Structures are given as structure tokens and as C-alpha cells.
Amino acid sequence: LRVVIPRFQQLYEEGAAGQSKLTQYTRYLTIALGLLNATTLVSLARSGQLLPNCQLPIIPDDSIVTTILIIITLTAGTGLIMWMGELVTEKGVGNGMSLLIFTSIVSSFPGSLGAIWTSQGPGTFFMVLVIGLLTVAAVVFVEQSQRRVPVQYAKRMIGRRTVGGTSTYIPIKVNMAGVVPVIFASSMLYLPGLISQFNQPQPGEPMAPWVEWINNNLVRGDQPIYMVLYFAMIVFFT
Incomplete structure (x- = not known):
């Protein structure tokens, strides 16, 4: 967030006090985003839009007490994950939240690769595996890349001696923003689909044109408009 919000960068540069405020913010x-996400999930579950093919009610008791309890439980889970991420970071293992996100992504690899092997055959499986490894290698290469700006120090006379005249460089990362632009872009593109979920028509009613347009262009990542907007947002946030 420091890359996108200058105020956060100022707090980070203020030292321990500023970083403490930044952590609290x-x-x-x-927690606010977790509460919003929990409310959205519960609303979709109550309306039957969370799992459209499910014939049984996801929440049999949709009373206000049960709804509030589910929302509080989901939000508490967000707080628990946040605490676990901070704990991993404090122990010096690495960035806690990044490790948790990485673990969540990697945990789905065996099932996905197994499905590719079963449905597409070993040829496609090994091709996907090679492409994945090359993609990881390219990401690591760009992340670790530096542009070295040369710096030349002028010579100085101190007494009868000549000192200085050395040369060094300033390392500047090629990808200074990291993964923040990708996360922000995907989050922004998630909002139109979320809004359309709250405006789905009842059975037998026609769908609004703007909702249909969002469902056709901004929900799936294989649509041209989605790809163009995704690319443009990544460049903008970078």
C-alpha cells in the first residue's frame, strides 16, 4: 500500500511510531474488508446465488441472529489469518501474508495438475508444467533484477593527499512496485462482478442490460475487455 498511498509511505518513513500507526491502519x-466480504457471501448464500446448482438451502435458518453470527464468525476468521501472518513475520520466517497466500495457491496445484493429466493427457500435462516453471523463473528474474546507476565521486585534496575519485553504483529495482499492482488490479476488477451479483433478476424476469454486459465481459478472465482492463490497471498502479 505504501507504493500507492503516499500517506502510508510518510508514516513508514517516520520510524517506529509511524510504522505502528501504519500497522493499526x-x-x-x-477487518473492514473481511466484514464486507463476509456480508457479501452471506447475502449470496441466502439468495441462492452463491451455489446456483445446489438444490438445498445453504443457510436453513436465515434469521437475523444466525446471519449476524455467521458474519461475525467469518470476520473473526479474517482476524485469525491476519494474526497468523503477523506471527510468521515476527518470527523472521518471511512475509507472513505472502507465505499464507502462496500456500493457499500451491495447495491447489496437485488437484489441478491431476485434472489436466486425466482430461488432457500427459502431453498437455508436461507442457503446462514446463510453462509454469518458465513463468516462475521469469517472475523471479524480473523481481531480482536491478538497474545499476553509476556514481562517480570527485577527487579531493586533503592536505597533500588526493582522496576520492572512486566509482560505485546505486541499485534500483526494475520492479519496485512488486505484486501490489496485480493485487489492486484484480481487486478492482472483482467489484463489478460483485455488484452484478446483487442485481441478478428473479426467476422469470429479464436481466438488466448492464448486468448482462458485466457478466459477459468483466467476470471471466478470458474475455478481451477484461484482459485489456487488467493490463491497463497493472500499468497504472505500477
Whole structure:
């Protein structure tokens, strides 16, 4: 967030006090987003739009007490994950949230690769595996790349001696923004689909044109408009 919001960068540069405030702001924002996400999931579950093919009610008791309890439980789970991420970071293992996200993504690899092997055959399986490894290698290469700006120090006379005249460089990362632009872009593109979920028509009613347009162009990642907007947002946030 420091890359996108200058105020957060100022707090980070203020030292321990500023970083403490920044941590508190991040926690509040995380809980707020968790509350919003939990409310959305419960609303979709109550309306039957969360799992359209499910014939049984996801929440049999949709009373206000049960709804509030589910929302609080989901939000508490967000707080628990945030605490676990901070704990991993404090122990020096690495960036806690990044490791948790990485673990969540990697955990789906065996099932996905197994499905590719079963449905597409070993040829496609090994091709996907090679492409994945090359993609990881390219990402690591770009992430670790530096542009070295040369710096030349002028010579100085101190007494009868000549000192200085050395040369060095300033390392500047090629990808200074990291993964923040990708996360922000995907989050922004998630909002139109979320809004359309709240405006789905009842059975027998026609769908609004703008909702249909969002469902056709901004929900799936294989649509041209989605790809163009995704690319443009990544460049913008970078």
C-alpha cells in the first residue's frame, strides 16, 4: 500500500511510531474488508446465488441472529489469518501474508495438475508444467533484477593527499512496485462482478442490460475487455 498511498509511505518513513500507526491502519482496513466480504457471501448464500446448482438451502435458518453470527464468525476468521501472518513475520520466517497466500495457491496445484493429466493427457500435462516453471523463473528474474546507476565521486585534496575519485553504483529495482499492482488490479476488477451479483433478476424476469454486459465481459478472465482492463490497471498502479 505504501507504493500507492503516499500517506502510508510518510508514516513508514517516520520510524517506529509511524510504522505502528501504519500497522493499526492496515489491521482496521483488513477487518473492514473481511466484514464486507463476509456480508457479501452471506447475502449470496441466502439468495441462492452463491451455489446456483445446489438444490438445498445453504443457510436453513436465515434469521437475523444466525446471519449476524455467521458474519461475525467469518470476520473473526479474517482476524485469525491476519494474526497468523503477523506471527510468521515476527518470527523472521518471511512475509507472513505472502507465505499464507502462496500456500493457499500451491495447495491447489496437485488437484489441478491431476485434472489436466486425466482430461488432457500427459502431453498437455508436461507442457503446462514446463510453462509454469518458465513463468516462475521469469517472475523471479524480473523481481531480482536491478538497474545499476553509476556514481562517480570527485577527487579531493586533503592536505597533500588526493582522496576520492572512486566509482560505485546505486541499485534500483526494475520492479519496485512488486505484486501490489496485480493485487489492486484484480481487486478492482472483482467489484463489478460483485455488484452484478446483487442485481441478478428473479426467476422469470429479464436481466438488466448492464448486468448482462458485466457478466459477459468483466467476470471471466478470458474475455478481451477484461484482459485489456487488467493490463491497463497493472500499468497504472505500477
